[in-house]
Amino acid sequence: MNKLNSEISQYIKKLAEISNNGNHIQSEMYLEHGIYRGLRDLNGNGVPTGLTEISRIKAKETGADGNTVPCDGELFYRGYNIRDLVSGFLSDNRFGFEETIYLLLFSRLPSKTELAEFKTALAKYRTLPDDFVNNSILKNPGRDMMNILSRSVLALYAYDDNPDDISVANVMRQSLQLISVFPLLAVYGFHSFRHYHKGKSLYIHRPDENLSSAENILHMLRKNGKYTSLEAKILDLSLVLHAEHGGGNNSAFTTHVVTSSGTDTYSSVAAALGSLKGPRHGGANIKVVNMFDDMKNSINVKNKGEIEDYLAKLLNKEAFDRTGLIYGMGHAVYSKSDPRADILKKCAHDLSVEKGCEEEFELYETVANLASDIISQKRKIYKGVSANIDFYSGLVYKMLKLPPELFTPIFAMSRISGWSAHRIEEIQNAGKIIRPTYISVAENKDYIPLSDRK
Structure with missing residues (x-):
């Protein structure tokens, strides 16, 4: 078997060399054809590919001479400056992530009554199907938490009685459920990894419906379920700051692209997770x-x-x-x-x-x-x-003594709210499938019969 694996490995290396030798696209060719790699122009500006009302980033302004100059960065969620949003809930000494989710999804800030009702709904959704943790997570322990999160999301498709309905009402229901259970999927996945691959004791804490999202993450993660007020509030703040960042970030754009094909919510979210997993984005x-x-x-x-x-x-x-x-x-x-x-x-x-x-x-x-x-x-x-x-x-x-394996999944626990808002926005404004153009620079070749090839 080892000899066979060695032979296959050598064959794969040979194939890789063939592939590398066939790549003749030089960097100057992109300039020649007017292609902006990474959808960013020569000045580093993003190439516009769509319109959004969800968030806006300001990093430049027009100077007195009419030229564009860098300025202190600003981030707006649905038109509200992130600094004002944060100042608002911190001055009230309360958590802000649930309010942020509401704002991103519904375009306005909730009243006290609406926020209380929304928190209750999220708490009710913060549960997984019977035997899901045992069958989908504990029986299939993995080493990468983002991989566990992705396959858990795809597995939830099978538990949905109406998974392919892309009406706004159904996608909203699916989005709220996924937002609510992301902490469970990631934390339980980590406990599974920690037990089966690290030899540690296994413990599973159920979420507490009276706690915020941030509090529940710490409660479920730690063996004794304890945390300080400052720890919970800073984790909550981090969730707020990571929730959304303009439609041009890689995972949000992925959400728009995949959603435009008409696919289901679980596939769209799994694609966004694959994007966020990359070290150039979420890691x-x-x-x-x-x-x-x-x-x-x-x-x-x-x-x-x-x-x-x-x-x-x-x-x-x-x-x-x-x-x-x-x-x-x-x-x-x-x-x-x-x-x-x-x-x-x-x-x-x-x-x-x-x-x-x-x-x-x-x-x-x-x-x-x-x-x-x-x-x-x-x-x-x-x-x-x-x-x-x-x-x-x-x-x-x-x-906060959070395990490094959960750094990127925590990002996902937050950004799922932004992805959901972008998916719904794409559905509401559905027009065409997003399909950009690639310019072929390959030369035409005459076909060579198999018997004449060397």
């Missing part, structure tokens, strides 16, 4: 934490000069994973600042005080300040560089 905060761990193992982090040298090595592909990236720095849209990072930064500081991690927070701040200047000096950039939300969310999750 960046794990990279930030791992990068800092490598830094602390490689240099004296109390020495500013050594930190500067390490950051330069990162850019030169001489340190960490040698990708040339300083993870958590820079963003495809924002330049001067990421408003989500601004908000989360203050809360990360408060949490660092409660957890006795002030030195860790100070290191992050030092790196954020130094990295911006070093990147500007060493890279040709068209806009400013600042810390993004991934820079601080990884630190926050680490201080």
Whole structure:
């Protein structure tokens, strides 16, 4: 068997070489044909592909001379500035994620009565079919939580009496159910992984209908079900900040594309999860934490000069994973600042005080300040560089002692609300299936009979 596997492995390598040798698309050909790779023009602006009312990002403004210049970043959910939304529920000393879900789905802020009714509905939906946890999660333990989440979503299709109905009312029902059960699917999947692959004790806590989404995540995740008020409120804030980010992000765009084909909600959400799983999208905060761990193992982090040298090595592909990236720095849209990072930064500081991690927070701040200047000096950039939300969310999750395996699934627990809003918007405005054009640059060839091929 080992000899056979070795032969197959060598054959696959040979096929890969054939494929690589056949790829003749050079980077300059994209410019020649006017193709914007990644749907971003030469100035880094996104190529418009649709219209949305769900959220808006502001990173530039028109200066006095009429030219567009970078500005402090702003994010709007349904027209409301994210800073105002956060300030509103924090000043009332209450959780904000459920209110954010309502806003994204229904285009307006709920009244007290409407919010209470909505929370009750989410609590009622926060349950899984009989034997689902045992049959779909515990009997099929996996090592990747995003994979578990994806296949659990697809498995729920079989439990839906009306899975293919894409009327707004039915999709709304499916969306609310998925939003409610995402924490259960991810946390139970982690417990399954922890038990079967790590040899740890298995425990499953049922959600408490009297708790918020953030509280339930911590309650179900921890063995004793305990958490502090600050822990729950900061996790809730993180869910709010990750809930939506314009229709152009990869997973939201995926949702629009897949929804436009007329497929079911479960397939659409699974596709969005596949997008978010990618390290260029949802996995960046794990990279930030791992990068800092490598830094602390490689240099004296109390020495500013050594930190500067390490950051330069990162850019030169001489340190960490040698990708040339300083993870958590820079963003495809924002330049001067990421408003989500601004908000989360203050809360990360408060949490660092409660957890006795002030030195860790100070290191992050030092790196954020130094990295911006070093990147500007060493890279040709068209806009400013600042810390993004991934820079601080990884630190926050680490201080909350959340397992790294759940970093991206927590992102999904939040972003499912945005995906649902985009899916419903695409259905309400359904026109054509989204099908962009690729320009073929292959030469025409004469057919060669099999007997004449070499």
